[in-house]
Amino acid sequence: MLSEPRSGRLAAWGNALLSGVASPDDAALAIVGEDTVHRVDGLPGESVPVGLTLALGRLRTLGVTGLRVALPAPGHPLGLSGPPEFNARALEAEEAVVCFGAAFGLVPEVYAAGPEGDLHVEVVWHVLPVREAPPADVPSLGEAERELAEALRDATEMLSKLDVAGSGPAAEAAIDAYRSRAARGREVLAPGYPPRAVRVLELARRVAMLVSLAYDNGHGGAVSSAEMAARSAALQPVERTARRAQVAAYNSIVEERERGR
Structure with a gap:
């Protein structure tokens, strides 16, 4: 993501x-x-x-x-x-x-x-x-933004527990790559999208970046299978929230048009 x-x-x-x-x-x-x-x-x-x-x-x-x-x-x-x-x-x-x-x-x-x-x-x-029916599990922009705020706190807490902040060059490189993407992110959503959709998409990507760091760099990567399973279980809901928000941002124009009918 x-x-x-x-x-x-x-x-x-x-x-x-x-x-x-x-x-x-x-x-x-x-x-x-x-x-x-x-x-x-x-x-x-x-x-x-x-x-x-x-x-x-x-x-x-x-x-x-x-x-x-x-x-x-x-x-x-x-x-x-x-x-x-x-x-x-x-x-x-x-x-x-x-x-x-x-x-x-x-x-x-x-x-x-x-x-x-x-x-x-x-x-x-x-x-x-395709079947013409409501898409599965897509939140509104407002719901996605509220969920992301909580997910960001969860992901940040997970990074702290895993000591990812001090995990060295790999983490720094990932953060730099995210910042580079974020600098281009305002061009991602095409003309016609509301500013809130851009904001939600950028925050979703930030949460996804933190999840990726937690998966890849916890405790220098030296973790047992049990620790890996526990980490995955903790991070999956956060990653799911980020994907839901990403879809909500891209779909916002269509959803607003459908609500206005």
Whole structure:
């Protein structure tokens, strides 16, 4: 969760395009990000994968008015609504985009080749049918913000107990990497998102960073299997809260529109 999910970029900039506050070219460039190319496979009426600009336009003509993010994990189908076949593909990818207004979902498949520093990354988004139903376990922005405040306290306390603050260069490098991402974070949510959504997303990422540190660096990494199990049990609710908040931030435009109907 430290890195921005591709489903988040697709949903955020897709929503900006669908809302008329971003151009097709700008949205496509932002979605691709540092990858080489994105294509969409399985669109109705298309026999071969197509580019993002064409795909987003086609989804709009099919009735799609918004895009939601799903970030499922084993035992936690966060943001999913079924059917089982789509849920299984999304769980394997650990992310997906669910359309609002038409019963489609998109699951990414990532192909990477080349040496580090010169990596060629292609992403194919597979379009699959979904069940039109409320997504599982997605809080409102307000609920997510309140939950995050408590999760941040829990994660900070866990770091203190594990003496992660003094665990050396690995912890410092992780903190520096988070700060670098945070400096770019204001570009993550596309035009049209409320400031509260940006705030919730940034806080969710901070909590996720702390959870990652607690997993990786407690007591210098020299822990027994029992200690590792106890740490995991303590951190799982915090990590789940961060993922719920992340989904709430990306989905906020669609949720507000649905409440206003």
